[in-house]
Amino acid sequence: MEKDMPIFPQEIITSILVRLPVKSLIRFQCVCKSWKNLFRTPSFIAEHLHHSTRQNPLLIVDSDVSGCIPWRLCLLNCEMEVSEFENTHIIDSLMSGCFYCCNHMLCKMSGWLYSSNGLLCVKFSRNSQDHLWLWNPSIRVVRQVPESLNEPKYFSVGFGFSPIIDDYKIVKFFLAGFSVVVQAEVYSLRTGLWRKVEVGNLEGVYDLGCGAFSWNGAIFWIGEKKDVEVHNKSHLELIVSFDIAGEVFTLIPFPTLNSADSCYKRLASFENKLALLFTSDIENSGSWAIDLWVLEECTDPSRERWSWAKIYTSTPNPCWICAEIIWRNEIVCLVEAFEGEEGKVVLCNLTTNEFKPFGCSSRPGILEYVESLVLLDNIHV
Known part of the structure; x- marks a missing residue:
């Protein structure tokens, strides 16, 4: 007579399951009803996301910007191994055209893409109409975002998550001539509704572009604003911050940069701080370098004093590098x-200051991605 199979405590079973890839968990839904229900509980989804985030892969979007070759999504893991998404046909069936990367997202007249905790926010145009979709490719779930309260011709989008309120939100700026911000609306995944928000001190801010960056419960954009204190009306570069939980906009001044007229800037995070990557030309050398600035914690209750520190400068490169x-x-x-x-893609090591090949096709779109079980109200395609 065979011995009975050992029965493990539920805590041990759960501890094992939260460490498995989403693809395995999808298969294991048919093992028993309790497992299927477990994978849909908020606590399990959050714990699985915590473990999955440690893997921290990159999402690579490779496409022919001429529009002749369909876009292709791949993942790059820490071993520099590339694997292709298995279900991009879900979005392919909704979209026309392809994409190229711009400011942590994909940007063309046909579409944009943002990533947060495994959810992708996709904007694309069809028949002169713009549409927003939320997509979790890991569990093959997609949901169309309802139309906003206003549908202007020009707008800019940001997407992010707040752990304080456990909600994902989309921010849409409505833009007037010269890309000046005139109005803003916010969509909540939890409520499924759009609502207007006060733009407050964003008056006169413009050129937010398409480069939203989401981190630590906020969404950030690089923008510009006229300096009213200067007679020639020069322009100040700044960072627009949107607190997802409080729905408040804050303006953060730029650090003092050299070669401001010829630089290339990107927002990032480094050692749990907001960071600014800045490409500068080295004077009279014909070479380029990358500076890394971090924003120190603001202790001023009025949020008017901000301190930046430059902590890294790369070795000079003879080519323009961004x-x-x-x-x-x-x-x-x-x-x-x-x-x-x-052109090519390289990795610059912040410790050794060495450049090395990236190991993928030339000039793809690149953004952070993580597998997750985050649900979208069970709307499947």
């Missing part, structure tokens, strides 16, 4: 091509 994202203590950089050559 930093895109910080990944595993390395900066993912796009390097401009020499004449007759293609």
